[in-house]
Amino acid sequence: xxxxxxxxxxxxxxxxxxxxxxxxxxxxxxxxxxxxxxxxxxxxxxxxxxxxxxxxxxxxxxxxxxxxxxxxxxxxxxxxxxxxxxxxxxxxxxxxxxxxxxxxxxxxxxxxxxxxxxxxxxxxxxxxxxxxxxxxxxxxxxxxxxxxxxxxxxxxxxxxxxxxxxxxxxxxxxxxxxxxxxxxxxxxxxxxxxxxxxxxxxxxxxxxxxxxxxxxxxxxxxxxxxxxxxxxxxxxxxxxxxxxxxxxxxxxxxxxxxxxxxxxxxxxxxxxx
Amino acid sequence: xxxxxxxxxxxxxxxxxxxxxxxxxxxxxxxxxxxxxxxxxxxxxxxxxxxxxxxxxxxxxxxxxxxxxxxxxxxxxxxxxxxxxxxxxxxxxxxxxxxxxxxxxxxxxxxxxxxxxxxxxxxxxxxxxxxxxxxxxxxxxxxxxxxxxxxxxxxxxxxxxxxxxxxxxxxxxxxxxxxxxxxxxxxxxxxxxxxxxxxxxxxxxxxxxxxxxxxxxxxxxxxxxxxxxxxxxxxxxxxxxxxxxxxxxxxxxxxxxxxxxxxxxxxxxxxxxxxxxxxxxxxxxxxxxxxxxxxxxxxxxxxxxxxxxxxxxxxxxxxxxxx
Numbered sequence: 230x231x232x233x234x235x236x237x238x239x240x241x242x243x244x245x246x247x248x249x250x251x252x253x254x255x256x257x258x259x260x261x262x263x264x265x266x267x268x269x270x271x272x273x274x275x276x277x278x279x280x281x282x283x284x285x286x287x288x289x290x291x292x293x294x295x296x297x298x299x300x301x302x303x304x305x306x307x308x309x310x311x312x313x314x315x316x317x318x319x320x321x322x323x324x325x326x327x328x329x330x331x332x333x334x335x336x337x338x339x340x341x342x343x344x345x346x347x348x349x350x351x352x353x354x355x356x357x358x359x360x361x362x363x364x365x366x367x368x369x370x371x372x373x374x375x376x377x378x379x380x381x382x383x384x385x386x387x388x389x390x391x392x393x394x395x396x397x398x399x400x401x402x403x404x405x406x407x408x409x410x411x412x413x414x415x416x417x418x419x420x421x422x423x424x425x426x427x428x429x430x431x432x433x434x435x436x437x438x439x440x441x442x443x444x445x446x447x448x449x450x451x452x453x454x455x456x457x458x459x460x461x462x463x464x465x466x467x468x469x470x471x472x473x474x475x476x477x478x479x480x481x482x483x484x485x486x487x488x489x490x491x492x493x494x495x496x497x498x499x500x501x502x
Numbered sequence: 503x504x505x506x507x508x509x510x511x512x513x514x515x516x517x518x519x520x521x522x523x524x525x526x527x528x529x530x531x532x533x534x535x536x537x538x539x540x541x542x543x544x545x546x547x548x549x550x551x552x553x554x555x556x557x558x559x560x561x562x563x564x565x566x567x568x569x570x571x572x573x574x575x576x577x578x579x580x581x582x583x584x585x586x587x588x589x590x591x592x593x594x595x596x597x598x599x600x601x602x603x604x605x606x607x608x609x610x611x612x613x614x615x616x617x618x619x620x621x622x623x624x625x626x627x628x629x630x631x632x633x634x635x636x637x638x639x640x641x642x643x644x645x646x647x648x649x650x651x652x653x654x655x656x657x658x659x660x661x662x663x664x665x666x667x668x669x670x671x672x673x674x675x676x677x678x679x680x681x682x683x684x685x686x687x688x689x690x691x692x693x694x695x696x697x698x699x700x701x702x703x704x705x706x707x708x709x710x711x712x713x714x715x716x717x718x719x720x721x722x723x724x725x726x727x728x729x730x731x732x733x734x735x736x737x738x739x740x741x742x743x744x745x746x747x748x749x750x751x752x753x754x755x756x757x758x759x760x761x762x763x764x765x766x767x768x769x770x771x772x773x774x775x776x777x778x779x780x781x782x783x784x785x786x787x788x789x790x791x792x793x794x795x796x797x798x799x800x801x802x803x804x805x806x807x808x809x810x811x812x813x814x815x816x817x818x819x820x821x822x823x824x825x
Binding site: 391402 | 550552555575576579580581582583584587588589590591592595596597598599600601609610613614658661662664665
């Protein structure tokens with residue numbers, strides 16, 4: 230029997246491969262130096278040298294977009310890994326101990342949900358000055374409650390299963406059960422959530438950089454490119470359209486991939502179409 | 503080794519276990535029978551310290567002379583696997599689908615006894631052989647879905663034996679297996695209990711299995727221990743109306759399926775089913791379903807009487823007869 234992969238998984242996978250591939254390529258090669266300015270060459274039209282032309286300072290647009298992809302991917306990866314691992318650990322702990330610890334962690338998660346990332350980033354920027362590092366911290370922070378909640382819910386389900394009872398009957402403590410039995414069996418749920426959070430993180434990084442709270446000049450970031458192009462909207466609209474399209478492609482790609490992974494891991498939850 | 507004295511488990515207004523009194527010694531093979539909802543699984547979970555958090559325990563539960571009724575999870579963890587082990591009803595559900603069965607069996611040895619991977623592997627291999635799993639080296643590397651139902655149950659028995667317990671609780675270990683495999687598993691449990699001098703608590707509703715496996719039997723209904731004695735005696739001459747009903751409800755292959763007049767012969771059955779915990783009669787739990795019920799049965803609780811040497815039953819009718 231051949232099983233068809235879900236359409237959203239395939240489309241998402243292609244888009245993600247495109248973005249990740251571009252980001253990886255930018256580590257070793259870009260057509261030009263993404264930060265090198267050549268004022269005499271500003272607003273150049275697309276050509277064989279400058280595939281998408283140049284910006285108001287004569288920098289190569291393709292190279293900047295590639296560097297932006299690298300920036301987005303690394304920020305999202307670090308933030309989701311940081312926030313995810315803390316959140317998963319908290320969720321596992323809440324589920325394993327139960328009682329007031331579980332209640333406490335979940336109320337803290339509610340508090341975290343109520344606290345917008347933007348506000349947290351502005352706070353960090355006000356105290357430590359705006360930087361990409363602070364943007365990463367802010368995005369990681371909003372991921373903690375998301376992962377804590379998802380992990381706790383999925384873990385609570387596993388705790389009721391017979392093989393966990395069997396492990397308890399074999400004298401395993403809660404930590405060992407969480408590590409050996411709970412975590413592997415909620416892996417699929419966490420991976421799906423991480424993929425979706427990846428999309429959210431890309432969007433958040435773009436928003437923070439757009440507001441000047443993320444990547445600082447001259448570092449390339451899609452959000453920053455967008456804000457720089459904003460003042461030139463009538464003169465050179467393409468400079469805003471390109472990074473905007475990149476953000477759409479990346480967010481859509483990870484979002485669809487996450488949906489597709491969920492459809493494959495939990496067929497019962499697949500939405501009827 | 504294990505002593506229960508007037509041990510009860512309540513859930514809010516309901517009572518899952520009422521005044522259980524029981525002594526299990528080294529080498530005993532004890533059967534606990536009763537239908538679903540009779541409290542036999544709750545009893546097993548209490549012996550493992552695994553009663554749900556919402557359960558209210560009262561009375562005395564002592565293991566190795568220590569009172570464990572209010573013991574902490576950490577105190578129980580010391581006893582589990584090394585003193586008391588348990589195997590579960592559904593061998594597929596009781597194995598983590600993502601772990602190789604060898605790793606599952608090795609885990610308690612490594613955690614409790616700090617065995618190295620090599621030493622644990624060696625002992626797990628010996629256990630796989632002891633419980634009759636062919637080609638144990640290959641089996642240990644396999645995942646639960648690659649094994650048959652009987653083999654999975656053998657793996658779970660090996661897991662229970664990992665730290666050489668002195669008592670093994672088997673909660674309906676044969677229910678999910680076909681008759682032939684079930685027979686093998688009960689034979690294996692008896693052999694292991696004999697060879698290791700281990701106590702076996704065999705929980706089941708399969709009277710044939712309990713007859714093969716155990717020396718003594720406790721019949722439970724609605725959280726009460728209604729009758730007990732040597733297995734052969736109780737099954738041959740049941741004293742409590744519930745035990746009689748349970749025995750009568752067994753299909754007998756030697757009796758033809760049709761009566762002399764050609765009508766289909768109906769299997770005798772107990773009318774109704776066990777009421778929910780909070781709707782059980784306050785007196786004898788069996789009141790309302792009992793074919794020989796007396797007027798005061800539903801309101802007055804019958805005392806457990808010693809009716810013969812090593813035979814006990816709790817029924818008002820026996821008291822009437824004794825008078």
